[in-house]
Amino acid sequence: xxxxxxAGTISVAGxxxxxxxxxxxxxxxxxxxxxxxxxxxxxxxxxxxxEIVRKFAAHGYAAVCPNLYSREGAGVSPDDQAAAxxxxxxxxxxxxxxxxxxxxxxxxxLDHANGKIGVIGFCSGGRQTFLAACSLQIDAAVDCYGxxxxxxxxxxxxxxxxxxxxxxxxxxSPLLGLFGADDxxxxxxxxxxxxxxxxxxGKEHEFHTYPDAGxxxxxxxxxxxxxxxxxxxxxxxxxxxxxxxxx
Amino acid sequence: xxxxxxxxxxxxxxxxxxxxxxxxxxxxxxxxHPYHATHEHTxxxxxTNPGEGPSARVAVELTEEAALALVEAIQKxxxxxxxxxxxxxxxxxxx
Numbered sequence: 402x403x404x405x406x407x408a409g410t411i412s413v414a415g416x417x418x419x420x421x422x423x424x425x426x427x428x429x430x431x432x433x434x435x436x437x438x439x440x441x442x443x444x445x446x447x448x449x450x451x452e453i454v455r456k457f458a459a460h461g462y463a464a465v466c467p468n469l470y471s472r473e474g475a476g477v478s479p480d481d482q483a484a485a486x487x488x489x490x491x492x493x494x495x496x497x498x499x500x501x502x503x504x505x506x507x508x509x510x511l512d513h514a515n516g517k518i519g520v521i522g523f524c525s526g527g528r529q530t531f532l533a534a535c536s537l538q539i540d541a542a543v544d545c546y547g548x549x550x551x552x553x554x555x556x557x558x559x560x561x562x563x564x565x566x567x568x569x570x571x572x573x574s575p576l577l578g579l580f581g582a583d584d585x586x587x588x589x590x591x592x593x594x595x596x597x598x599x600x601x602x603g604k605e606h607e608f609h610t611y612p613d614a615g616x617x618x619x620x621x622x623x624x625x626x627x628x629x630x631x632x633x634x635x636x637x638x639x640x641x642x643x644x645x646x647x648x
Numbered sequence: 649x650x651x652x653x654x655x656x657x658x659x660x661x662x663x664x665x666x667x668x669x670x671x672x673x674x675x676x677x678x679x680x681h682p683y684h685a686t687h688e689h690t691x692x693x694x695x696t697n698p699g700e701g702p703s704a705r706v707a708v709e710l711t712e713e714a715a716l717a718l719v720e721a722i723q724k725x726x727x728x729x730x731x732x733x734x735x736x737x738x739x740x741x742x743x
Contacts, residue, residue, distance in 0.1 A: 444683050473702045478666075480683045484694045485702035487654060488676050558653050617681065624688040625681075 403430040406458040408451075413467055413507045416499020422468040422475070423504060424451045426458035433515040435540070435646030436508030438501055439466040440522030440529050442617075443491070445483030446470060449622055453521075460639055462519075462646065463511050467504045469497065490561040491525070494532055501533040515648040521638065522547065524617060528565065534576060535568035541645035543577045543638055546616050548586035551594045569598050575605040577641045579634045581614035581627070609637060654678040660736045663695040663706040670704045673697045682709035691715035 408426035415421040424446070428434065437457045441450040446468035457464035469492055470482035477485075486492060505518045519541040522530035527547020534542035544550070550565050576599065580592050587595075589610060599606045611618065611630035618627040619634060659672040674696045682690040690709040697704040710718065726734070 444681060447683075477702045480707065481702040481705050483683070484676070484696070484705055484707065485698065487678075488656065488674070488694070488696065488698070555653060559656070560654075623681065624686070 403428070404459065405429040406455065408455050408458060411465075411507075413465065413503050415467060415471070415503040416496045419472060419500075421471040421500060421503065422446070423465050423507075424454050424468075425463070425465045425507075426454045427463035427511060428458055428461055430461075431513060432461070433513050433648050435462055435515055435517035435519060435642065435648075436505065436511070437462045437464040437519045437521060437642065437646075438504045438508065438533075439464055440497075440501065440520065440526030440533070441466055441469065442522075442524035442526050443483065443487070445479040445486075447479055449620060453523075456635075462642065463508050463514065465504050465508055467500050469500055490559050493561055494529075494563075497529050498533060498536040501529075502537055505537065505539065515646075517541075517646040517648070519543065519642050519646050521545065523619060524548075525562075528562070531565055531572075531576070532568070534574050535565065535571040537573065539574045541577070541642055542572075542574050543579070543641065545579050545619060545634070546581060546584055546587065548591070550587065551591045551598075552587070566595070566598060569595075569604065570602055572599070572602075572604045575607070575641070575645055577637060578606065578608040579619075579630075579637065580608065580610045581616060581618050581630065582610050582612045583615035586616065607637075607641070609634070659695065665704060665706050667703060670697050670700055673699060679712075683707070685709040685711075687711060 411423050411425045413421050413423045439454050450466050454464045454466045470486045473482035473485045517540045520530045520533050521543035523545045527544040528550050530542050530544045531550050549562050553564050554560050554562050596608050614627040614630040617625040618630045655677040657675045659675045661672045663672050676694040678692050693708045695706040
């Protein structure tokens with residue numbers, strides 16, 4: 402078995418052909434494999450996001466995380482890019498969809514790609530994963546505690562974010578949702594509304610809400626980390642992608 | 649949780665960032681996950697000048713207690729000085 406991987410910074414063409422910095426990791430083996438687009442959280446394109454990309458490659462997928470804040474300037478540190486993007490109210494949904502489409506196309510253009518694409522996102526990236534899965538043809542989506550899929554954000558937030566519930570009929574793939582019972586964004590009631598809507602629409606989904614876990618329970622570098630939830634969550638993610646991203 | 653709530657203010661002054669001093673024009677204040685502090689949530693302040701690009705930024709991440717202590721210290725310092733001494737209107741009138 403060859404478990405070696407390659408990982409490093411590349412460029413991908415995003416929305417309206419914008420050049421985006423991106424972090425790619427892929428196995429060096431010759432086996433056909435699915436691709437995973439990783440959508441980073443609101444604090445930006447950070448070390449933790451790159452670690453997640455490498456984790457997927459170590460499990461046999463080609464994975465890429467586009468820096469959604471690339472437009473804030475090359476050579477600008479990711480935390481400054483994130484602060485600048487936040488001050489502008491975040492990134493437009495249309496731009497996000499174009500960026501994910503570009504990242505997915507890049508993965509499908511790699512040697513040994515089997516044509517299957519998964520998307521996963523954390524925090525604001527969880528909402529954006531749902532958006533991408535309702536806007537693009539993908540094969541498996543994983544929403545990790547994304548807020549404002551159902552509820553509108555507070556009016557005073559200034560964020561360019563709206564509820565996505567009306568897009569649910571367009572969900573193109575099975576959806577795995579991983580949530581913390583102690584989270585408020587999204588709170589358990591928001592998760593329940595989304596589950597009921599997907600049930601009503603006959604959309605394949607699998608939601609898990611972990612007790613004693615709040616927002617960002619996967620984040621190993623933050624006090625919010627909850628090992629029991631994160632370990633089981635990763636198992637569920639790889640099981641889910643194993644079923645849906647195989648050739 | 650991500651609060652997504654950001655208080656934005658116009659600022660008049662200067663700050664020293666990674667590339668040296670720059671003139672401040674904007675600020676953002678929000679309670680959310682920090683980038684660097686090892687707390688789950690912090691009160692974050694960005695002192696910025698978007699006109700000079702995203703790198704013209706001084707970032708501060710404070711605990712709630714530290715943030716409130718800072719507010720109190722700012723108010724005490726201003727109260728201890730003659731009214732208007734550090735006023736932007738005063739500075740402009742004098743220049």
